[in-house]
Amino acid sequence: MKWTYASSYQCDGCKRMFPLRNNKITTCTHCGELLEVRYDLNTMKQDIDKNTFKQRKKSIWRWHEFLPLHDEKNIISLGEGDTPLVPSIYIGKKLGLKNLYLKNDTLMPTGSFKDRGFSLALSFARELGVTQGLTYSSGNAGVSFAAYSQRGEMNAAVLIEYLANPLKKALIQLCGGQSIVLHYESMEDITMMLEEASRKLNLYQFVNFINPIRHEAMKTYAYEITEALDWKSPDYMVHPVGTGGGLYGTWKGFLELNELGWIDKLPKMAAVQPEATGPHVKAFNKGQHVVEKTGDPSKTMAQSISADSAIKDGRRVLNALYDSEGLAEAVKEAEIVEAMNDLGKEGIIADPASAATVASLKKLTNKSLIPSDSTIVCVITGSGLKQPKAIESHFNEETKNINADFKELTKILTDI
Ligand SMILES: *Cc1c(COP(=O)(O)O)cnc(C)c1O
Numbered sequence: 001m002k003w004t005y006a007s008s009y010q011c012d013g014c015k016r017m018f019p020l021r022n023n024k025i026t027t028c029t030h031c032g033e034l035l036e037v038r039y040d041l042n043t044m045k046q047d048i049d050k051n052t053f054k055q056r057k058k059s060i061w062r063w064h065e066f067l068p069l070h071d072e073k074n075i076i077s078l079g080e081g082d083t084p085l086v087p088s089i090y091i092g093k094k095l096g097l098k099n100l101y102l103k104n105d106t107l108m109p110t111g112s113f114k115d116r117g118f119s120l121a122l123s124f125a126r127e128l129g130v131t132q133g134l135t136y137s138s139g140n141a142g143v144s145f146a147a148y149s150q151r152g153e154m155n156a157a158v159l160i161e162y163l164a165n166p167l168k169k170a171l172i173q174l175c176g177g178q179s180i181v182l183h184y185e186s187m188e189d190i191t192m193m194l195e196e197a198s199r200k201l202n203l204y205q206f207v208n209f210i211n212p213i214r215h216e217a218m219k220t221y222a223y224e225i226t227e228a229l230d231w232k233s234p235d236y237m238v239h240p241v242g243t244g245g246g247l248y249g250t251w252k253g254f255l256e257l258n259e260l261g262w263i264d265k266l267p268k269m270a271a272v273q274p275e276a277t278g279p280h281v282k283a284f285n286k287g288q289h290v291v292e293k294t295g296d297p298s299k300t301m302a303q304s305i306s307a308d309s310a311i312k313d314g315r316r317v318l319n320a321l322y323d324s325e326g327l328a329e330a331v332k333e334a335e336i337v338e339a340m341n342d343l344g345k346e347g348i349i350a351d352p353a354s355a356a357t358v359a360s361l362k363k364l365t366n367k368s369l370i371p372s373d374s375t376i377v378c379v380i381t382g383s384g385l386k387q388p389k390a391i392e393s394h395f396n397e398e399t400k401n402i403n404a405d406f407k408e409l410t411k412i413l414t415d416i
Pocket residue numbers: 112113114140141208240241242243244245246247304305351353354381382383
């Protein structure tokens with residue numbers, strides 16, 4: 001048995017292979033395209049049984065055979081992963097869905113699912129001897145990046161989007177990171193700037209997909225969820241999509257489980273974005289293979305999925321949607337607020353981006369695009385506590401006041 005079955009990098013474009021170990025490249029040195037980590041699943045299949053993982057200590061690192069780190073002494077962990085798969089009580093009933101689950105990643109160390117990716121990517125960077133990292137973030141990634149790099153004793157510079165809220169900027173500093181507010185026209189400008197920075201300043205960087213490691217950790221969604229469902233795949237996986245690292249990584253995880261023969265079928269992937277932007281949703285629903293810039297990110301409160309354009313034309317995300325015969329849906333601001341309320345009634349304090357998944361379900365079931373007996377998992381990616389204004393401004397009915405007096409208490413309770 002090996003500690004990891006990761007074997008090499010392969011370029012999405014020219015298909016050349018590159019060594020994985022001690023190799024600081026992030027994109028293809030031949031054609032510039034994205035790199036994908038490949039695994040020796042044939043050997044893994046002979047060596048390991050799927051029931052091996054259950055006995056291990058809770059964290060994404062239970063699944064180290066599927067992750068590209070080589071030496072476990074480089075792990076930087078805060079106990080990320082293994083969050084509850086909560087069966088819905090309220091929303092399922094409201095929408096007539098019998099098997100709806102909520103994967104509650106609001107409980108992650110820094111309050112978002114980004115912790116899965118940064119635990120892995122920063123451990124991997126430490127193994128490479130990286131001491132200075134750079135990433136771009138709409139907020140949550142920056143906080144997670146700062147926290148994990150400090151734990152790994154690396155310097156973290158975060159280019160935080162100008163639209164991010166003040167709390168997220170403050171949390172980056174609280175966790176010891178340097179935050180630099182970034183103004184830009186499109187995602188392409190950012191990726192071009194970062195590619196040049198990698199080349200000329202020899203900086204290792206951590207933007208989804210340009211960094212080939214972060215989305216590998218999102219595969220743990222597929223492993224944790226199928227294990228919790230007794231190795232039955234859900235019919236639908238519903239993800240809020242910004243860059244699509246979460247949706248795409250999860251899909252890759254399911255493909256691996258399928259190749260190992262550990263699951264009976266693949267789920268359909270569903271992408272959710274706000275109507276104000278929704279570049280991937282628009283492209284998919286028009287049958288396109290390239291995502292174009294669209295909409296205005298300042299017009300949605302779903303900050304974590306407000307991007308108006310995609311990394312590398314959004315090709316990986318679109319392929320996951322086409323290959324899985326999936327779905328894409330855009331949601332309105334009022335629908336997001338209603339869904340935040342619905343999740344609150346499940347006991348989950350979700351941020352607007354996460355709530356968008358639940359908002360989309362209502363539309364997809366109304367259009368009969370999802371059968372009511374399907375097993376559906378909505379990925380609740382981030383905590384609403386990091387966007388307090390979104391909660392305060394919508395759930396602010398005037399509260400009643402009483403004095404500590406039994407008569408007043410009785411009156412107010414019987415008045416309802
Ligand atoms: C970053 C983020 C997303 C979007 O994730 P991608 O991998 O970029 O698609 C969704 N929800 C929350 C809470 C996030 O922080």
